[in-house]
Amino acid sequence: MPAELAMAGLLAIPGGGALLLLLLPGYRVSALLNSLVCAATLVCAATLYAARPAGGIYLAVDDLNTVFLIINALVGLSTSLFSAGYIAHEIETRHLTASYIRFYHAMYQFLMFSMNLALLANNIGLMWVAVEASTLTTVVMVGIYRSAAALEAAWKYFILGSVGIALALFGTILVYLAAQPVLGEGLPAMAWDRLLANAAVFDPALLNLAFVFLLLGYGTKVGLAPMHAWLPDAHAEGPTPISAVLSGLLLNVALFALLRFKLIVAGNPGVLAPGPLMMALGLASVLLAGFMLYRRRDIKRLFAYSSIEHMGIITFAFGLGGPLANFAGLLHMAMHSLTKSAIFYGVGYVSQLEGTQQIADIRGLTRSQPLLGWMLVAAVVAIAGLPPFGVFTSEFLVVTSTFARMPLLTVPLAIGLMVGFGALLMRLQGMAFGDTTHRHELPAWRLLPMFVHLALVAIAGVFIPEPITAWFRQVAAVLGG
Amino acid sequence: MSGIWFDIAHLLAGSLVLVSFMLLYQDRMFALLNVFALHAVVLALAVGWQAWIQDAPHLYVTAFIAFVFKGVIIPGALHRIVQRLGIHRSVETVGGIGLTMLFGIGLVALSIVIMLPVTAVASSIGREDLAFALSVVLLGMLMMVTRRNAVSQVVGFMSLENGLVLAATGARGMPLVVEISVGFSILIAFLVIGIFLFRIRERFDTVDLQALDMSRGEQQ
Numbered sequence: 133m134p135a136e137l138a139m140a141g142l143l144a145i146p147g148g149g150a151l152l153l154l155l156l157p158g159y160r161v162s163a164l165l166n167s168l169v170c171a172a173t174l175v176c177a178a179t180l181y182a183a184r185p186a187g188g189i190y191l192a193v194d195d196l197n198t199v200f201l202i203i204n205a206l207v208g209l210s211t212s213l214f215s216a217g218y219i220a221h222e223i224e225t226r227h228l229t230a231s232y233i234r235f236y237h238a239m240y241q242f243l244m245f246s247m248n249l250a251l252l253a254n255n256i257g258l259m260w261v262a263v264e265a266s267t268l269t270t271v272v273m274v275g276i277y278r279s280a281a282a283l284e285a286a287w288k289y290f291i292l293g294s295v296g297i298a299l300a301l302f303g304t305i306l307v308y309l310a311a312q313p314v315l316g317e318g319l320p321a322m323a324w325d326r327l328l329a330n331a332a333v334f335d336p337a338l339l340n341l342a343f344v345f346l347l348l349g350y351g352t353k354v355g356l357a358p359m360h361a362w363l364p365d366a367h368a369e370g371p372t373p374i375s376a377v378l379s380g381l382l383l384n385v386a387l388f389a390l391l392r393f394k395l396i397v398a399g400n401p402g403v404l405a406p407g408p409l410m411m412a413l414g415l416a417s418v419l420l421a422g423f424m425l426y427r428r429r430d431i432k433r434l435f436a437y438s439s440i441e442h443m444g445i446i447t448f449a450f451g452l453g454g455p456l457a458n459f460a461g462l463l464h465m466a467m468h469s470l471t472k473s474a475i476f477y478g479v480g481y482v483s484q485l486e487g488t489q490q491i492a493d494i495r496g497l498t499r500s501q502p503l504l505g506w507m508l509v510a511a512v513v514a515i516a517g518l519p520p521f522g523v524f525t526s527e528f529l530v531v532t533s534t535f536a537r538m539p540l541l542t543v544p545l546a547i548g549l550m551v552g553f554g555a556l557l558m559r560l561q562g563m564a565f566g567d568t569t570h571r572h573e574l575p576a577w578r579l580l581p582m583f584v585h586l587a588l589v590a591i592a593g594v595f596i597p598e599p600i601t602a603w604f605r606q607v608a609a610v611l612g613g
Numbered sequence: 614m615s616g617i618w619f620d621i622a623h624l625l626a627g628s629l630v631l632v633s634f635m636l637l638y639q640d641r642m643f644a645l646l647n648v649f650a651l652h653a654v655v656l657a658l659a660v661g662w663q664a665w666i667q668d669a670p671h672l673y674v675t676a677f678i679a680f681v682f683k684g685v686i687i688p689g690a691l692h693r694i695v696q697r698l699g700i701h702r703s704v705e706t707v708g709g710i711g712l713t714m715l716f717g718i719g720l721v722a723l724s725i726v727i728m729l730p731v732t733a734v735a736s737s738i739g740r741e742d743l744a745f746a747l748s749v750v751l752l753g754m755l756m757m758v759t760r761r762n763a764v765s766q767v768v769g770f771m772s773l774e775n776g777l778v779l780a781a782t783g784a785r786g787m788p789l790v791v792e793i794s795v796g797f798s799i800l801i802a803f804l805v806i807g808i809f810l811f812r813i814r815e816r817f818d819t820v821d822l823q824a825l826d827m828s829r830g831e832q833q
Contacts, residue, residue, distance in 0.1 A: 257788065291766060295754060298773050302750060305780045308787055309743075317786025337731040 136186075138179035139193055142201065142248045145172045150241035159223060159233040163216035166237050170209040173244065177205035181603075189323050192254035195607045200251050200388050203466055207380045207473050208244050210581035214477045215240070215373035217578045221484050222371070232276060236371070243269045243377065247385045255322045256304050259389055263300070263353065266382060267293045274370035285365035292362040296352025300389070303345030307396065310338035327396050336402030343397045343406055346390065347413070353386030356447060357417040360440050367436035368489065372480030375432055379439040380473035384465055387443065391450060391611065398453075398612060410451030415541070417444025418548035425555035430489050431479055434559055435472065438515060441552050442468040448545065449530045450611065452537060458608035460529035463596075467522040467589055471515045474585035478508040481579075482563075485572045491559055496568030504574055507582055509564045514589050516556045517549060522592030618666045625659035626745035626779060630721060633752040636772055637717055638710045642695050642764065646688045649768045653683035656775045663742075663782045672782055679778060683771060695764060713759050720751040742783030749776030 149169035156162045181202060184193050193201075219236070222228045228236070243266055250262035271293065275286030308321055314330050315321040331339075352359040367375045390410070397406045421441035428434040446468065449461030481504055482497060483489045497505035514521035527549065535542045632652045639645040657680035664672030724747035729740065753773025757766050781787050 255788075287763070291757065291770070294770055295757065295773070298750065298770075298777055301777050302747070302780060305777075305784050305787065306743075309784050312785065312787075319788050321786075322788060341727065341731050 135183035141176035285369035300349025306342035331399030376476035414448030422551035464526035746780035
C-alpha cells in the first residue's frame with residue numbers, strides 16, 4: 133500500500149503544493165513551503181525505489197521511470213533551496229515583485245507535477261499532454277522578467293516548442309493507428325506496457341513514420357541539433373533556478389519520452405533501427421555545441437550550449453544501445469543533471485553578485501569570493517569531463533563502448549568532446565582567475581546545494597556503491613539493444 | 614460503410630486543406646482572422662461527420678469545441694486585440710506569396726506521397742484523412758515560418774493544431790483523452806499567447822517580431 137500512496141503522492145503533493153502556493157502571499161513562507169513540498173516529493177520518489185505499485189492503464193511505475201523520478205525529485209529539492217536565496221536577492225534588487233514571486237513558486241510546483249506526470253504516464257497521450265504542460269509552464273517562467281530579451285526568448289521557445297510538440301502528437305497518433313488493429317480501439321492501444329509487449333506485430337511502415345515524427349518532435353524538446361535554437365535563449369533569459377531545472381530535468385523528461393518510443397520501435401523486427409537516427413542527431417549536437425561554445429559571451433548561454441553537448445552524448449549512448457552504452461548513458465544523465473544544476477546555482481550567484489552575465493566582465497572569482505569561485509572551478513572541471521569527477525567516468529564509458537562497437541564513430545565523438553573541453557576551460561580561466569578589486573560576502577550555507585551536488589559527483593567519480601550499479605545495470609538491460 | 618459517406622468525409626477534409634491555402638495568401642489581418650474562423654468551422658464539420666459515420670458520440674464534443682472555441686471565441690478575441698493594437702492594415706510576409714503557394718503545393722504532394730503507401734493497411738477512411746491532416750499540419754508550419762507578425766504566427770499555429778485534431782479523429786476509436794487535451798492545451802496556449810501579446814505591446818508598441826530580433830543577447 134505505501135507504494136501506491138507514494139505514486140499518488142508524486143502527483144498530488146506538487147499539484148496541491150502549486151495550488152497552495154498560488155494562494156499564499158509572502159515570499160519567505162512560500163519559499164520554505166516550496167522546499168518542503170519538494171522534500172515530500174523526494175520521499176515519495178525514494179519509496180518507489182524500494183517498492184513498486186501495480187500499474188494501471190493510466191499510470192505505471194517501472195525500472196526506467198524510477199531512475200528519472202528520483203533524479204527529478206532530488207534536483208528539484210536542491211534547486212528549490214537555491215531558489216530561496218536567489219529569489220530573496222531578486223526581491224531586494226526589485227527585479228521581481230511579490231506577486232510575480234507567488235506566481236513563480238506556483239509554476240515551479242506545477243512544472244514538477246507535469247514532469248512527474250510525464251514520467252509516470254502509462255498512456256502515450258497522457259504523456260504528451262504532460263510534456264506539453266511542462267513546456268507551457270517553462271515558457272511563462274522564461275518570460276517572467278519581461279525584458280526585451282526575455283520576451284524574445286520565451287516567444288522563440290514557445291513557437292519552436294509547440295511545433296516540436298505538434299510533431300510529437302502526430303507521431304503519437306500514428307503509433308495508435310499502428311497499434312489499433314492489434315490491440316483494439318480505445319485505451320489499451322495507447323497504454324505503453326501493452327504497446328511494448330505487442331510491438332512485434334504492429335505495422336512496420338506506420339511505426340517507421342511515427343518514429344521520425346517523434347524523434348523530431350521530442351528531439352526538439354531534448355535540444356538536439358538542428359532543433360536546438362530555443363535552448364540557449366531560454367536558459368539565458370529566464371531566472372537561474374529555471375535554467376537549472378530546464379537543463380537538469382526537463383531535457384531528461386523529453387529524452388525519456390523518446391526512449392519509450394525507441395523501445396516500442398526497436399521491438400519490431402520490420403522497422404528501421406531507431407538507434408542510428410538517435411546517434412546521428414546526438415553526434416551532430418555534440419559537434420555543433422562543441423564549436424559553438426567558443427563564441428559565447430554570456431555565461432548562461434555558455435552552459436546552455438554545454439547542455440546541448442551533453443544531451444547529445446546521452447542520446448548518442450542510448451542510440452548505440454547494448455548493456456554498456458545504456459549504462460553509460462544513464463550514468464551520464466544522472467551526472468549531467470547533478471553537475472549542470474550545480475553550475476547554474478554557482479552561475480546564478482555570480483551573475484547576481486557581479487551584476488552581469490557577460491563573461492568578459494566577470495574576472496577573478498576565486499579572489500572576490502573564494503569559496504564560490506573554487507566551487508565553480510570544480511564544477512566546470514567536472515562538466516568538462518576531467519577526473520576525478522563522475523562525468524569523466526560516464527564519458528569514458530561512452531567513448532570506450534563506442535570504440536568497441538563502432539570504432540570510426542569514436543573520432544567525431546572525441547573531437548566534439550575535446551573541442552568543448554577546450555572552450556570551457558578557456559572561458560573558465562578568464563572568469564575564475566585574474567585580478568579583481570571586488571569583494572563579495574555570500575553566506576556559506578547558501579552554497580550548500582551546490583556543494584552537495586558536487587560532492588555526489590566527486591564520489592561517483594571514485595566509487596559508485598554496488599546497489600546503484602546493480603540498479604543502473606538492470607535499467608540498462610530494460611533499455612535493450 | 615462506403616461510397617457517399619467516404620466521399621463526404623474526404624470532401625470536408627480536402628476543404629480544410631483548401632482553406633489552409635487560403636490562409637497562406639491573406640495579406641490583411643481581419644481577412645486572415647475570418648479565414649481562420651472558416652478553417653475552424655470546416656474542421657468542426659469534418660469532425661462532426663466523422664462522429665456520425667464512426668458512430669462515436671464523443672467526437673461531437675470535439676466538433677463542438679472546434680466550432681465554438683476556435684471558430685467563434687478566438688477569432689473574436691484576436692479581432693479585438695488587433696483593433697486595440699492598431700495593426701489591422703497589412704500582414705508582412707517573408708518571401709513572395711507566389712513562392713509560398715508553390716512551396717505549399719510541394720508540401721501537400723509530399724504528405725500524400727508519404728502517407729498513402731504507409732497507411733495502406735489502415736482503413737481507407739483513416740488513410741486519406743491522415744494525408745490531408747498532415748498537409749494541414751505542414752501548411753500551418755509553413756505559415757508560421759513565412760509570417761513575421763505575432764498574431765499571424767499564432768493563427769498559423771492554431772491551423773496546425775486543427776490538422777492534428779483532424780488526424781486524431783481520423784484514427785478510429787482514439788480515446789477521448791487526446792481530444793479533450795488538445796482543446797485544453799489550446800486554451801492554455803492561448804492564455805499564454807494573450808499574456809505575451811500584451812507584454813510585447815507594453816515593451817515595443819508593436820507585435821512585429823522583427824523588432825524583437827534586434828534584442829538578441831549575442832549580438833553586441
